[in-house]
Amino acid sequence: MLTYRKLFHNYLENKLKLQNYQKLGIVFLLVVISGVFGWVYEFIFYYFNGGMQEWYMQGGNFLPWINIYAIGGLLILFTTYKFKKHPLAVFFIAFFATGILELVAGWLVYALGHGTRYWDYNTEILNFGNIGGFVCLRSVLFFGISALFLMYAIVPFCIFLSQKLSRRAFLILAITLFSLVMLDEFGNLAAKIFGLPTAMDFYRSLGLHYMNS
Secondary structure: OOOHHHHHHHHHOOOOOOOHHHHHHHHHHHHHHHHHHHHHHHHHHHHHHOOOOOOOEOOOOOOOOOHHHHHHHHHHHHHHHHHOOOHHHHHHHHHHHHHHHHHHHHHHHHHHOOOOOOOOHHHOOOOOOOEOOOEOHHHHHHHHHHHHHHHHHHHHHHHHHHHHOOHHHHHHHHHHHHHHHHHHHHHHHHHHHOOOOOHHHHHHHOOOOEOOO
């Protein structure tokens, strides 16, 4: 069994030989970790954005995760993996890739949803470099920094976990967590399609507030 230090060195040098089940499990874990990371970030940020008067619920799911951060985590992984020996390259690739993702996703939701916005930087603090409320410099700087944390802490840890645990235990962990967030996502999507109460409706009924409430 490799030590963590040796594993990290081999990771940077592209000397690791991962089996397919490990690659799949790592991707599943990154979806969950990135989504939860985004939820925590927004939960804290919008407390300050709202004047530090109350905490706001974030995302639109029952579980504490946000889907676009999960997508962004995978985008960072696949666009920066070959450049992981160069942290500056990782930062700038993530900076532009996540900025494009945010801009395109925000615009599509706005255009197809007849003016719907899931976020609006026009109304937020530290919104310098704001483009149409869909993307701003603060957000992409944060995503670039987060990419460094993802590629040099989270991904190596997931690889280490895949080697430390047995194949069965690792797959049970990864598939269970991934299945939970997917059930949450598609359950809420089905609720919206069929006009049933969604997670946001449930949390609002408990008296909790969203930033756009």
